[in-house]
Amino acid sequence: MTPQPPENRDKDAGRWSDLGRPPLNATALRRALVRPGxxxxxxxxxxxxxxxNSDLAARAAEGETEGAILVAEQQSAGRGRLDRTWSAPPRSGLFFSVYLTPRVPVEHWGWLPLLTGVAAASALTQAAGVDTALKWPNDLLVTSPDADALRPGGTLTERKVGGILAERAGPGVVVGIGLNVSLTADELPVSTAGSLALAGATSTDRDPLLRAVLRSLEHWYGEWQSADGDPVTSRLQEAYATGCATLGRSVRAELPGDTEITGEAVAIDSDGRLVLATADGVQRPVGAGDIVHLRPAAEA
Structure with a gap:
């Protein structure tokens, strides 16, 4: 698919119908981010x-250069891990992919989605004023109201505000991020979802939020590459563990073939795997590619 030039405005007036959700300013974003060095x-x-992700992967197969960014105001077939769907109203979030060709040993490439999580969480915490945590392996969490939280007795809970999907493409990797920014409670696709707006973000202006996430990603990617992909030397392993809400909790890892492992999440190992301490005293590492669902142990 050949992307439409971003300066071209849709003939459909619907693009401008929601003044509370203005379109991204592609020219200003390009000026701020695409620069020498x-x-x-x-x-x-x-x-x-x-x-x-699919569009950028197709471009990668045709020789796309590293550092390409593709942003969509709306996705009709957005995907999460294991081809789970991701949908949201037009211009209600940030839906974008980047193409990277890491020059580090391939055995460290599995850290890319975790690196992206660290970059996004730290950027959103600063730019949106919302404490953003990580759920292993690829989710971004915020503390948001329950459906009745605005009523007396309402409560707060952790909700998924974003997801990350990394896929091999050409000689590199396409990393996609979906982030709910201004969704209202009525627009949330599932009961466990949230948005920056519902979490009390100080800003839901998508232009500075996107710039912040991409600049943070550039920083962490540079640190990781300078350390030849070593998650310890780059401090990536430490940063991920510090921001990971999964650690310290009892969880149930559902694996293919209707098998599962239950235990306390105690660490992120050097391969980016979640280490579970089981009741029989064994520590079991679980990789992102091995898991179907990760749920609280008490959840039915």
Whole structure:
């Protein structure tokens, strides 16, 4: 798919119908991010597409250069891990993918989605004023109200505000991020979802939020590459563990073949795997590629 030039405005007036959700300013974003010496080499914004990951992967197969960014105002076939769907109203969030060609040993490439999580969480905490945590392996969490929280006795709970999907493409990796920014309670796709707005964000202006996430990603990617992909030397392992809400909790890892492991999440190992301490005293590492669901142990 050839992206529509971002400066072209849709003939459909619907693009401008929701003044509370203005379109991204592609020209300003490009000016701020695509510059000499930057990781980012190109930035395109399209009004709608099926999946930015799929589109950018197709471009990677045709020789796309590292640092390309593809942003969609709306996705009709957005995907999460294991092809789970991700949908949201137009311009209600940030839906984008980046193309990276890491120059580190391939055995360290599995850290890319975790690295992206660290970058996004730290950027959103600062730029949106919302404490953002990580749920292993690829979710971003915020503390948001329950459906009745605005009523007397309402409570707060952790909710998924974003997800990350990394896929091999060409000689590199396409990393996609979906982030709910201004969704209202009525617009949430599932009861466990949330948005920055519902979490009390100080800003839901998507332009500075996108810039903050991409600059943070550039920083962490540079640190990781300078350390030849070593998660300890780059401090990536430490940063992920510090921000990971999964650690210290009793969880149930559901694996293929209707098997499961239950235990306390005690560490993130050097391969980015979650280490579970089981009741029989064994520590079991679980990789992101091995897991179907990770749930609280008490959840039915």
């Amino acid at each position: 930057s990781l980012w080499t190109a930035l395109d914004v399209v009004s709608a597409t099926g999946s930015t």
